[in-house]
Amino acid sequence: MKKESISVFDIFKIGVGPSSSHTLGPWRAARRFVETIRTHGIDNVRSVRVLLYGSLAKTGKGHGTDVAVILGLCDEDPVTFDVNQITPRMNQIANLKKMLLGKEKEIAFDPAVDVVFLMDESLPLHPNAVTFLCSFNNGNEIAETFYSIGGGFVIKEGEDTSISDQVDLPFPIERSDELLHWCRKTGLSISEVVMENEHSWRDEAETRAGVMKIWEVMRDCIYRGTHITGQLPGGLNVTRRAAALNKKLLKDKPYNNYEEWLAAIRSGGQHFQYTLDWVSCFALAVNEENASFSRVVTAPTNGAAGVVPAVLHYYVAFCDGHHEDKIIQFLLTASEIGSIFKKGATLSAAMGGCQAEIGVSSSMAAAALTECLGGSVRQCLMAAEIAMEHHLGLTCDPVAGLVQVPCIERNTMGAIKAITASQLALQSNPDNARVSLDAVVNTMWETALDMNHKYKETAEGGLATNIPQSLSEC
Incomplete structure (x- = not known):
């Protein structure tokens, strides 16, 4: 059976409220998607959309899930980002309908349109699911789905978690x-x-x-x-x-x-x-x-x-x-x-x-x-x-x-x-x-x-x- 290596800093994470699964997790997932975009050429991005499923859709507004994914796409760090700037930044993006993707590329982005709350749809792996879609100027498109599984932990669909970030502990403990x-x-x-x-x-x-x-x-x-x-x-x-x-x-x-x-x-x-x-x-x-x-x-x-x-x-x-x-x-x-x-x-x-x-x-x-x-x-x-x-x-x-x-x-x-x-x-x-x-x-x-x-x-x-x-x- 796979042994999961979990550090004290996996259980205790510094971040922003109000929810680890609905705010911190989606925020971290968005930053991971930005890294994927960079490998395809962030300068050639035309548009980005976000699809929220299940619980992320049903309680996402109250938990600030839309705020989290947008700030994540801007590649802001939840550990260090000035929480006093959350509202001004979100107002700016909503008013201008533009986002600085990954702190590098300004793209058109309307939070009211480009973050979609799919209230009646759920994905099978976990109720907290988010899909990021990115279109490029050359016609190419990429998509990644992440699951926020609680406590700020995030897994990507199709990712082999059996070998990622695992270390051999002197005292392996599951129970x-x-x-x-x-x-x-x-x-x-x-x-x-x-x-x-x-x-x-x-x-x-x-x-x-x-x-x-x-x-x-x-x-x-x-x-x-x-x-x-x-x-x-x-x-x-x-x-x-x-x-x-x-x-x-x-x-x-x-x-x-x-x-x-x-x-x-x-x-x-x-x-x-x-x-x-x-x-x-x-x-x-x-x-x-x-x-x-x-x-x-x-x-x-x-x-x-x-x-x-x-x-x-x-x-x-x-x-x-x-x-x-x-x-x-x-x-x-x-x-x-x-x-x-x-x-x-x-x-x-x-x-x-x-x-x-x-x-x-x-x-x-x-x-x-x-x-x-x-x-x-x-x-x-x-x-x-x-x-x-x-x-x-x-x-x-x-x-x-x-x-x-x-x-x-x-x-x-x-x-x-x-x-x-x-x-x-x-x-x-x-x-x-x-x-x-x-x-x-x-x-x-x-x-x-x-x-x-x-x-x-x-x-x-x-x-x-x-x-x-x-x-x-x-």
């Missing part, structure tokens, strides 16, 4: 029982096994620097999101809550930067209600930023981007986790759990519902927190299992196709469940567990296959169809 085997055999923790595997791609110093960069983006997203008020874009008129909650909890305590803010949070104590409110605040902040087309980290998806940062920031603020080694330990452990779910089930809500997003992120955070709090490997896996067990069957039913209702609040629930799962595992004997992590991964996949398509990011069922008419027409 949690294999992870447990390697930990037992070597005496290493989960995070240490992950770090050894990361050496297959780069040296430890580079990995540590990259993981800390991931944390910095998460941290900055939390801080930024707790200080911005107003309403979220998209027409639902959802009011941002993190900033108001932040102000209420701090009771006018002064601060001028992140470190002073963190000290102010800690000075409030650690009683249950106070801590609970802060975890919710951290998660709200990230996903309000995500809904605003801001810079976030897939963890493992954008729709669930608030869970891992919220739990990690809880650990930093309330559990003496404000140390580089501990932050790296947390994120490495979390990434391995996400990798196991990606290999054994899915990270795509369009394939598995919200259990594939919030459920997986909660499982990742639970295991990571457990290791950082001194839990054994088996307790970490137990925590991951508990967190997912209580997300099984969770539907993805975004109101108006936006990653706002119920998505933002679901991140607070996922974070709280992760902390609870960790505490349960730390106070339990894994010998007495009756459900393994591998069993719950299998169950999640079976549930995904059984789930009605209406509940898989189509906005055709659940809350998306049981809301006031005025909202559904947004």
Whole structure:
């Protein structure tokens, strides 16, 4: 059986909200198509069109899929592109009906015409499909189809993924029982096994620097999101809550930067209600930023981007986790759990519902927190299992196709469940567990296959169809 090599930087990707599968994935696919165009001669391009299928069509407007593919065709990098320039750039393209393809060739391009939403058509491999078409002045035409399979992962139709970007890892892992085997055999923790595997791609110093960069983006997203008020874009008129909650909890305590803010949070104590409110605040902040087309980290998806940062920031603020080694330990452990779910089930809500997003992120955070709090490997896996067990069957039913209702609040629930799962595992004997992590991964996949398509990011069922008419027409 093919072994899939997944790095911590595959699970955690820096990008732009609001969706890893509907924004970041199509963006990356468009940039790949630009590279194909270059091999055929970008100077001779006459026109480009984009066809969106399935879930990308049905919820693409709310998720900014059209924006993502256009910026990708302009060869902008989602990691570095100034998010404040998204709206001005899109307005410019729409008004001029021109695009600078690949930053090299100006072509006629009308977003209202050249990005086609095929609401009633789906392709067989995956619900998130996009086809790019390019015509040249000499009459030649090329086309490529990509599938955005969740978490920003993209595969091209017909591409041999069995050999691409694969490396031989010292500790190959497809299932949690294999992870447990390697930990037992070597005496290493989960995070240490992950770090050894990361050496297959780069040296430890580079990995540590990259993981800390991931944390910095998460941290900055939390801080930024707790200080911005107003309403979220998209027409639902959802009011941002993190900033108001932040102000209420701090009771006018002064601060001028992140470190002073963190000290102010800690000075409030650690009683249950106070801590609970802060975890919710951290998660709200990230996903309000995500809904605003801001810079976030897939963890493992954008729709669930608030869970891992919220739990990690809880650990930093309330559990003496404000140390580089501990932050790296947390994120490495979390990434391995996400990798196991990606290999054994899915990270795509369009394939598995919200259990594939919030459920997986909660499982990742639970295991990571457990290791950082001194839990054994088996307790970490137990925590991951508990967190997912209580997300099984969770539907993805975004109101108006936006990653706002119920998505933002679901991140607070996922974070709280992760902390609870960790505490349960730390106070339990894994010998007495009756459900393994591998069993719950299998169950999640079976549930995904059984789930009605209406509940898989189509906005055709659940809350998306049981809301006031005025909202559904947004």
